Amino acid sequence: MARALVTGGAGFIGSHLVDGLIARGIDVRILDLLTPPVHDGRVPDYVPADAEFVRGDVRDPECMRQALRDVRYVFHMAAYQDYLPDFSTFFTTNAASTALLYELIVSERRNVELVVVASSQAVYGEGRHRCGSDGDFYPGPRSEEQLEQGEWNHTCPRCGGRLEALWTGEAVMNPHNPYGLSKRDQDEIAVKLGARYKIPSVSFRYSIVQGPRQSFRNAYSGALRNFTVQLGSGVQPLIYEDGEQQRDYVGIRDVARATLLPLDRAAMHGGSFNVGGDRSVSVLELAELVARVVGVGCEPRVTGLYRVGDTRHIRSDVSRLKAQGWLPEESLGDVVRGYVAWALAHPDFHNAAAGAQERMKELGVLRAAATVDSSRA
Numbered sequence: 091m092a093r094a095l096v097t098g099g100a101g102f103i104g105s106h107l108v109d110g111l112i113a114r115g116i117d118v119r120i121l122d123l124l125t126p127p128v129h130d131g132r133v134p135d136y137v138p139a140d141a142e143f144v145r146g147d148v149r150d151p152e153c154m155r156q157a158l159r160d161v162r163y164v165f166h167m168a169a170y171q172d173y174l175p176d177f178s179t180f181f182t183t184n185a186a187s188t189a190l191l192y193e194l195i196v197s198e199r200r201n202v203e204l205v206v207v208a209s210s211q212a213v214y215g216e217g218r219h220r221c222g223s224d225g226d227f228y229p230g231p232r233s234e235e236q237l238e239q240g241e242w243n244h245t246c247p248r249c250g251g252r253l254e255a256l257w258t259g260e261a262v263m264n265p266h267n268p269y270g271l272s273k274r275d276q277d278e279i280a281v282k283l284g285a286r287y288k289i290p291s292v293s294f295r296y297s298i299v300q301g302p303r304q305s306f307r308n309a310y311s312g313a314l315r316n317f318t319v320q321l322g323s324g325v326q327p328l329i330y331e332d333g334e335q336q337r338d339y340v341g342i343r344d345v346a347r348a349t350l351l352p353l354d355r356a357a358m359h360g361g362s363f364n365v366g367g368d369r370s371v372s373v374l375e376l377a378e379l380v381a382r383v384v385g386v387g388c389e390p391r392v393t394g395l396y397r398v399g400d401t402r403h404i405r406s407d408v409s410r411l412k413a414q415g416w417l418p419e420e421s422l423g424d425v426v427r428g429y430v431a432w433a434l435a436h437p438d439f440h441n442a443a444a445g446a447q448e449r450m451k452e453l454g455v456l457r458a459a460a461t462v463d464s465s466r467a
């Protein structure tokens with residue numbers, strides 16, 4: 091029987107892939123380090139008993155060598171993702187592990203028929219923008235001076251006018267934070283080494299993925315989990331910047347369906363594909379939706395705090411994936427209801443956001459603009 095290796099298979103996206111692979115009759119081996127704060131050291135209950143679980147590190151050649159035994163498909167989902175300043179960990183966990191994967195497949199002549207890597211919308215940085223008079227740009231990060239003044243929007247580098255954020259396709263990667271840089275490297279390693287050594291490879295650039303099993307212990311990022319843990323604990327949601335940031339959140343079932351598509355569609359091999367929700371919503375709108383689902387009032391704390399390295403607006407154009415027959419099917423309401431129901435029923439449910447916010451302030455990742463209303467932060 092065919093076997094798949096899912097690295098990070100005890101995590102949020104990986105675990106849904108594990109279920110999908112088993113449902114197709116594929117044997118699954120999980121390689122996962124159970125890293126905190128996502129995990130508490132135990133294998134989560136949702137990991138199926140009929141998946142082989144190996145606790146190990148994707149950075150460790152011997153672990154990876156063992157994990158690749160008799161494997162036909164690899165889904166490389168393990169990653170380090172956060173807003174903390176331990177820069178090298180992003181590259182060793184996300185990029186070097188991917189190079190190691192190809193190194194082992196090539197040097198040991200493994201018969202791997204498909205490698206899928208989890209890339210990210212973060213490879214686009216601020217994404218594509220348009221100025222009415224000066225055309226299209228892929229702006230760099232906003233300046234510290236601008237953010238300190240609470241001036242959140244991008245302006246045209248030529249005329250200084252306001253830029254409109256467009257839907258961003260796969261053509262140009264322009265990352266500017268360590269996570270995005272490491273994901274760009276991972277993406278290119280997979281697609282280019284895959285082509286060079288004839289190992290069918292696909293990278294998926296996920297937008298913000300949401301749904302059950304998204305660990306609420308890791309509250310450094312993830313608007314839905316942050317709003318859910320706060321509102322579910324009687325705390326009003328803390329909003330970064332002014333809450334007008336546009337995002338294209340996508341549901342986990344749609345993401346799992348997309349990620350398994352290359353098993354059946356050789357036409358996708360060698361490609362990179364955006365996986366997003368194909369709809370745009372502001373952070374404030376998301377907070378209001380979460381409050382409605384939790385069943386509480388919503389008075390978001392919009393204080394002028396901002397995360398260094400954050401993106402103003404980003405939405406991924408999913409036309410390339412749609413051309414492969416995929417369409418997002420989950421409405422944002424379905425996604426939020428599914429996550430809130432799962433999180434509130436979880437025995438470990440607690441407001442993990444407060445500690446994460448304090449830690450980010452200590453590390454200088456979360457900062458206050460001059461316009462900050464600290465009484466509400």
Ligand SMILES: NC(=O)c1ccc[n+]([C@@H]2O[C@H](COP(=O)([O-])OP(=O)(O)OC[C@H]3O[C@@H](n4cnc5c(N)ncnc54)[C@H](O)[C@@H]3O)[C@@H](O)[C@H]2O)c1
Nearest residue numbers: 098101102103122123124125147148168169208210296299
């Ligand atoms: N969730 C999102 O919104 C999103 C968006 C874009 C891209 N991605 C990418 O999708 C993938 C899965 O993300 P997720 O949300 O499921 O994250 P997650 O944190 O829930 O899962 C990641 C898993 O990787 C494991 N892991 C971390 N470091 C490891 C290591 N060195 N060795 C072995 N295992 C290790 C963790 O224990 C965890 O179980 C990641 O590559 C991530 O960068 C996620």
